[in-house]
Amino acid sequence: MGLLKHFRSRSRLKQDSPPRANTAYYSPNYARGGRDFTTRLPEKVLSIIFSYVCPHTQDYSYEPCEQSQIGDGCMLCDLRDLAHCAQTCRKWYAVAQQSLYTSIRIDAVHYCELEEILAEKRRKGGKHFRSKSNIEPVDVPNIRLQLLCRTVREQPNLASQTLFLKLPYMTRETAKGDLARTVAALPNLRYVDLPDGFYSGDPSCLALRQEMQARCPDIRKMEYRSGSEDAFELLAHRHWQAIEQLELQNLAVEPATLRIVLASLPTLRDLTLSNIPWLDDSIFQSSPGQLPDFPALQIVKLKDLPNVTANALNLWLQAPHFREVLASLTLEYTGVTVQDLHSVLWSGSNIQHLSIVETVSKSLSLAAQQLPPLTSISLRTLHFEIVSSDEVHGLQKPAESYYSYLASSLHQNALPALTTLYVRDQNFPELLMLPPMPPSFGASDQGSLKSNPSSNGSTYKQPPGGGFNQTLEVFSKGIDELEWVFTAVVPPAQGADRRQSIMSGGRPLSAYSASRGLGPQWAQGGFGGEARKSVIVGNGFGGFLAVPQEEAPRPGSAGGSADRLGSVASSNSQNSRNHRSSFLPLPPKIGGGHERRSSKHDLWR
Numbered sequence: 001m002g003l004l005k006h007f008r009s010r011s012r013l014k015q016d017s018p019p020r021a022n023t024a025y026y027s028p029n030y031a032r033g034g035r036d037f038t039t040r041l042p043e044k045v046l047s048i049i050f051s052y053v054c055p056h057t058q059d060y061s062y063e064p065c066e067q068s069q070i071g072d073g074c075m076l077c078d079l080r081d082l083a084h085c086a087q088t089c090r091k092w093y094a095v096a097q098q099s100l101y102t103s104i105r106i107d108a109v110h111y112c113e114l115e116e117i118l119a120e121k122r123r124k125g126g127k128h129f130r131s132k133s134n135i136e137p138v139d140v141p142n143i144r145l146q147l148l149c150r151t152v153r154e155q156p157n158l159a160s161q162t163l164f165l166k167l168p169y170m171t172r173e174t175a176k177g178d179l180a181r182t183v184a185a186l187p188n189l190r191y192v193d194l195p196d197g198f199y200s201g202d203p204s205c206l207a208l209r210q211e212m213q214a215r216c217p218d219i220r221k222m223e224y225r226s227g228s229e230d231a232f233e234l235l236a237h238r239h240w241q242a243i244e245q246l247e248l249q250n251l252a253v254e255p256a257t258l259r260i261v262l263a264s265l266p267t268l269r270d271l272t273l274s275n276i277p278w279l280d281d282s283i284f285q286s287s288p289g290q291l292p293d294f295p296a297l298q299i300v301k302l303k304d305l306p307n308v309t310a311n312a313l314n315l316w317l318q319a320p321h322f323r324e325v326l327a328s329l330t331l332e333y334t335g336v337t338v339q340d341l342h343s344v345l346w347s348g349s350n351i352q353h354l355s356i357v358e359t360v361s362k363s364l365s366l367a368a369q370q371l372p373p374l375t376s377i378s379l380r381t382l383h384f385e386i387v388s389s390d391e392v393h394g395l396q397k398p399a400e401s402y403y404s405y406l407a408s409s410l411h412q413n414a415l416p417a418l419t420t421l422y423v424r425d426q427n428f429p430e431l432l433m434l435p436p437m438p439p440s441f442g443a444s445d446q447g448s449l450k451s452n453p454s455s456n457g458s459t460y461k462q463p464p465g466g467g468f469n470q471t472l473e474v475f476s477k478g479i480d481e482l483e484w485v486f487t488a489v490v491p492p493a494q495g496a497d498r499r500q501s502i503m504s505g506g507r508p509l510s511a512y513s514a515s516r517g518l519g520p521q522w523a524q525g526g527f528g529g530e531a532r533k534s535v536i537v538g539n540g541f542g543g544f545l546a547v548p549q550e551e552a553p554r555p556g557s558a559g560g561s562a563d564r565l566g567s568v569a570s571s572n573s574q575n576s577r578n579h580r581s582s583f584l585p586l587p588p589k590i591g592g593g594h595e596r597r598s599s600k601h602d603l604w605r
Contacts, residue, residue: 043094051099054075054079076110076111086100101158101162141171164191165191166192183216201228222245229251232253244269245270251276265295269299271295281307285315297326302336314344323350326351327351328353336356338405342373352379363398363401384423386403399425425476429489468489
């Protein structure tokens with residue numbers, strides 16, 4: 001019977017076939033009268049509109065393809081839509097072409113449901129006995145790279161527009177020859193995703209390196225790892241004079257060679273030194289007449305350098321042209337400790353971003369009572385990521401004393417420009433709400449006793465600065481947590497009553513997703529529909545009060561809810577409870593029966 005179907009009438013088979021469920025609907029094209037105002041749009045406005053059509057064309061960062069995704073849409077679909085816009089008219093073609101070829105991104109798959117449809121078509125096409133082209137999904141980005149190579153080599157005007165080229169990891173690892181032929185036709189290329197062997201001196205990437213050194217003089221970012229010492233020394237020949245970002249990892253070169261190569265890069269502004277054991281304080285010392293000085297940089301990242309101390313940084317920052325340029329400093333597992341951090345901040349008067357990552361095994365000693373606070377009038381973002389060592393098994397972790405030192409500096413208003421803070425202690429926002437601690441840091445006990453002659457040790461002098469009075473965004477993360485928890489700390493109103501300031505200011509608002517841990521009944525209010533707004537209000541006695549919210553009342557148990565007050569610190573006396581109840585309103589009543597039944601889901605009992 002299957003053979004006879006080929007002799008039947010196609011029209012009859014079409015009539016007998018059932019109707020398709022997903023028949024494509026084509027809307028008629030209506031002729032629109034009047035003037036077309038899109039023809040009067042200037043090219044700058046069209047470029048802005050096209051940036052919303054395809055957002056990833058505005059990716060001008062020096063980050064790899066895996067870390068530079070813009071937006072949550074499908075990059076290939078956005079690229080297709082922008083290509084359709086280029087076919088509308090000649091004016092749009094010129095603007096869209098500039099957007100298409102300035103920052104090129106090749107993706108392996110569609111990030112939408114279209115990928116399943118295309119994969120099914122490839123699978124069916126591969127099974128057909130007449131199909132001669134069986135293209136595997138993994139080869140698709142390689143074919144796109146080959147088509148791009150053909151386009152830029154045939155049209156030099158498009159090749160001169162290309163500044164950024166970003167490729168998937170497997171594509172740049174397996175198609176080194178096509179990548180070398182492509183970059184050879186891009187004279188103005190600034191950044192390209194390169195295979196890992198390029199950074200470690202792999203002989204298979206020698207042709208690619210030679211093509212880039214000869215044809216791409218405008219490279220802005222480069223990285224050198226262990227094995228590429230010879231290629232690093234070739235930088236002194238000045239074939240890449242436009243390098244802005246340089247990363248050096250586990251290199252074995254002479255200190256004099258490092259200073260000479262860094263001095264040969266006039267536009268260098270971002271330097272990362274990582275895992276170089278021989279690097280010490282001598283790299284920052286000045287040698288007039290013998291070696292060029294360590295360059296003036298905007299961003300310095302020091303990682304896994306235990307021999308670099310704060311003395312070298314302070315000596316380097318004594319020069320005004322170094323001190324005024326440095327804006328960001330990262331210290332990860334270096335010889336610069338928290339005890340020396342105040343001197344680095346004082347020397348770097350223009351530092352706006354500071355990051356320190358350290359693992360401590362002992363707390364701040366008693367001698368640290370004379371430690372000055374962290375002081376800076378320019379610091380805006382601080383990563384204070386101090387964790388305790390796993391070898392410490394005591395009840396009190398050593399990192400707690402370091403966060404107390406940071407809280408003491410904030411209470412003294414020593415960081416007035418600070419707006420964003422990252423810590424590895426989930427209880428740090430609550431620490432900011434506590435009253436200022438006695439002057440354990442930055443002032444001695446004798447000084448406090450002299451200021452209050454009648455005190456017997458029970459009172460202390462108020463820290464300078466008038467207390468914590470700045471708006472701060474705190475991102476905290478525990479040891480076992482993967483995501484940062486946002487907390488907004490608002491200072492009390494100026495000149496307000498103490499009771500009013502307790503109620504209105506200084507309340508951390510947590511954006512922790514409570515619907516995950518407490519059930520769907522808690523997914524209301526807060527930052528979005530799935531976050532719980534937790535309000536923490538100090539009671540003036542070292543504890544906290546649970547303040548009800550009329551907008552998002554607390555959910556009851558499964559068996560109904562009754563009238564219940566918020567949890568109050570049980571350590572206070574009955575008089576203090578009456579005092580607090582005089583200015584706190586009663587919580588709102590939640591509708592339900594008055595019968596109280598036990599439930600395993602009631603977390604407040």
